[in-house]
Amino acid sequence: MFYIHQTVCVSAQKTNGLIDLDDIQPIKDNKLQAIEPNYDAIPPAMYRRMGRAVRLASGAALPLLNTLTFNGIVIGTANGGLEDCIKFLNQIVDYNEGKLTPTNFVQSTTNAIASQLAFFSSNKGYNNTHVHRGLAFENAALDVAMMLNEFPDNSYLLGGVDEISAYQYNIESLAGSYKKESISSAEDLYNSKTTGSIPGDGCTMFAVNKQKTGATAKLKAIGTIHTDKVEEVTQYLTNFINKNLGESSLSLFLSGENGDSRHLPYYSACQNIVPNIAVERFKHLCGEYATASAFALWLACHKIQHNNLKNVLIYNNFRGKQHSFMLVENA
Amino acid sequence: MSRVFVTGIGIISPLGDTLSLNHTALKKGICGISTLQLINSNFAGKLPVGEIKTETQTFKEKLKITETGYTRNSLLALHAFIDAINDSKLSNEDITAYNTALIGANSVGGMCLTDELYKDANSKSQGSEYLSSYDGGSVTLAIxxxxxxxxxxxxINTACSSSANSIMYGARLIQNGLATRAIVGGSDSLAKYTINGFNSLYILSDEICRPFDSERKGLNLxxxxxxxxxxxxxxVGNKKVYAELTGYCNANDAFHPSSISENADGPFLAMQGALRKANLQPNQxxxxxxxxxxxxNNDEAESKAMLRLFEKVPPFASTKSNIGHTLGAAGAIEAVYSILNLTEQEIYKSLNYKNPIQTTGLVPVTAYTKMTINHVLSNSFGFGGNCSSLIFSKA
Structure with missing residues (x-):
């Protein structure tokens, strides 16, 4: 599909700047909120108007936009600037549809992120925003893969971003997405045997193209399926492996397990499809959010490069209904 | 790369809930814009909008919805989706095949439920049935x-160009061998959220909109x-084919969050790229x-872009004068109207136009006209500079 070159990962861990994954940052108040990046490159007047998602994405993308040239920008985000959205909604209700300021409204459209990045870099090329909840990032990556198939000499900025705001937290809490008991470690999360997970947020940006030289890793294949049936997921995985891995072996299975007892059967069943392969989990690092798979892709690239792995299979599912597989190989 | 054909159409708009009703209304030059009724808002009884005068509950009954969490947006999408699959005579096997894709688009998602969202987001409720229905993805996931x-x-959500991009994405899946069939489109329902949003930007007209007129006062949602x-x-075999999608392009204006640049680079690049993809010259x-x-802003910028690209600007019109601006659905609804231009070999007049914009002097089509049409270009531009153009050609 394509080669991944530079990356920037803004997460709850030390993944941006000096990377240190041994010094695990703790879960605070049952959340894993991203450590905000350096915003010096953003003009202060602009910075003040930005909601968290646009801010995280700008902080993550600017180092790449300032040093590389892209033919387009493709972002996956389930909710974009939901905080701005509810702020505007609250204005509507609280001021009974009176005279409202448009800033929150303009920032709330999910495409505000990709368009802000285009604006920063005067990028008039392809610009798209995928919002398909738990597969928003995968669809964005597939979009870029198609663009590179159509225009093999091009380079694209691919990103996944979602924010956790108080409003989002309220809605998801009511929906039963989060754990009620206190979670302060990976053990707590994965051994809980209860429903729900812990929320996280973050933004990961990838500079990608078809050039092998200098690449960190290669995204070999993406597969997605919507179903709540475990056997459909395992069947899909079996086909995915036969088609994309052939006879070669896997170095690592990176599992999106999130501590939610309702989702565990899918992860266990998929692990059983690739037995005797090392398994690692990542949600204790980034928390659960719709585009956490972008973090997983970054982690796979990091592990391939630093642990000298041949390949990594990422399996993630969102709410037990949207499943994705990404096969990442060394370049 | 495979050619991509349109074999089924489903549409619901202020002009009617079938393709044939929409066609008749366009032909007669009917305007479906009326005063807001069905939303509990200060704008009700005052603001001109393109509202479908069917209660949400009526849609639920008509579509036999037993699931919870269906929003008006999902209902409109489902309505059009059902007509499209029936029109294309797809079997259940066709619809559930691994190589049948579904690409939806909208801008407001379930935020049409302003009051429910307000309570759920601010912890003022025990949780409504819509907790998983607010995001844009919920509309497609329901189908x-x-x-x-x-x-x-x-x-996809690129604001007002969303469903032009969903059509484009579906076509590219086919051309890249990732699907053989793609059901593509978009939807948006009127919402207190968007009405107040556009109102805060001072771009809503308090009269019925007048595209390309020198005295235009803004849009109608x-x-x-x-x-x-x-x-x-x-x-595709021997199936009925409406048209071929021959060209498409997406570009960004990279200028301003809610207006198009002086030179209209985004619109120009989108139209130019679509022509290049279709391998057509502007005069075709x-x-x-x-x-x-x-x-x-839009009409002047779009006119400038047309003048930049076309030596002689071809006949053009805006169906926003018939139905208003359906936001995330606009690209798909207007794709349907463009296909009607091709299948019927006719063009529909732009309503409420009197005088040209001084700086550009362009005059839209003001009378229903029968003519030979081989290629139609359809434009969709959105907030955030997201510009997309599609070209449909006679099959």
């Missing part, structure tokens, strides 16, 4: 779940949905279905 679809499923069944030439375009929202 996917109802039909058990297994192929690539996606939702509207609601609707449209889906197209796209099929590759390999599987017979008609342009413009974005034509009737805002001060």
């Amino acid at each position: 996917q779940e109802r039909y058990g679809m297994r192929g690539i499923i996606n939702t 509207a609601e609707g949905a449209a889906f197209l069944v796209l099929e590759s030439e390999e599987i 375009i017979d008609f342009i279905n413009t974005h034509g929202t009737a805002t001060e």
Whole structure:
């Protein structure tokens, strides 16, 4: 599909700047909120108007936009600037549809992120925003893969971003997405045997193209399926492996397990499809959010490069209904 | 790369809930814009909008919805989706095949439920039935779940150009060999959220909109949905074919969050790229279905872009004068109208136009006209500089 070159990962861990994954940052108040990046490159007047998602994405993308040239920008985000959205909604209700300021409204459209990045870099090329909840990032990556198939000499900025705001937290809490008991470690999360997970947020940006030289890793294949049936997921995985891995072996299975007892059967069943392969989990690092798979892709690239792995299979599912597989190989 | 054909159409708009009703209304030059009624808002009884005068509950009954969490947006999308699959005579096997994709688009998602969202987001409720229905993805997921679809499923939101991009994405899936069939389109329902949003930007007209008129005062918001069944030439066989999607392009204006630049680079690049993709010269375009929202900024910028690209600007019109601006659904609804131009070999007049914009002097089509049409260009431009153009050609 394509080669991944530079990356920037803004997460709850030390993944941006000096990377240190041994010094695990703790879960605070049952959340894993991203450590905000350096915003010096953003003009202060602009910075003040930005909601968290646009801010995280700008902080993550600017180092790449300032040093590389892209033919387009493709972002996956389930909710974009939901905080701005509810702020505007609250204005509507609280001021009974009176005279409202448009800033929150303009920032709330999910495409505000990709368009802000285009604006920063005067990028008039392809610009798209995928919002398909738990597969928003995968669809964005597939979009870029198609663009590179159509225009093999091009380079694209691919990103996944979602924010956790108080409003989002309220809605998801009511929906039963989060754990009620206190979670302060990976053990707590994965051994809980209860429903729900812990929320996280973050933004990961990838500079990608078809050039092998200098690449960190290669995204070999993406597969997605919507179903709540475990056997459909395992069947899909079996086909995915036969088609994309052939006879070669896997170095690592990176599992999106999130501590939610309702989702565990899918992860266990998929692990059983690739037995005797090392398994690692990542949600204790980034928390659960719709585009956490972008973090997983970054982690796979990091592990391939630093642990000298041949390949990594990422399996993630969102709410037990949207499943994705990404096969990442060394370049 | 495979050719991509349109084999099914489903549409619901202020002009009617079938393709034939929409066609008749366009032909007669009917305007479906009326005063806001069905939303509990200070704007009700005052603001002109393209509202479908059917209560949400009536849609639920008509579509036999037993699932919880269906929003008006999902209902409009489902309505158009059902018509599209029936029109293309797709079997259940076709719909659930791994190589059948579903690409939806919308801008407001379930935020049409302003009051429920307000309570849920601010912890003022025990949780409504809509907790998983607020995001844009929920609209497409409702259809996917109802039909058990297994192929690539996606939702795009690039504001007002969303469903032009979903059509484009579906076509590219086919051309890249990732699907043989893609059901593509978009929907948006009127919402207190968007009405107040556009109002805060001072771009809503308090009268019925007048695209490309020198005295235009802004846009009218509207609601609707449209889906197209796209099929590759390999599987299309002897099926009825409405048109071929020959060109498409997406570009960004990279200028301002809510207005287009002086030179209209985004619109120009989108139209130019679509021509290049279709391998057509500008003089081969017979008609342009413009974005034509009737805002001060859009119509002048779009006119400038047309003047930049076309030595002689072809006949053009804006169906926003018939239905208003359906936001995330606009690209798909207007794709349907562009296809009607091709299948019927006729163009529909742009309503409420009197005098040209001084700086550009362009005059839209003001009378229903029968003419030879081989290629129609359709424009969709959105907030954030997201500009997309599609070209449909006679099959």
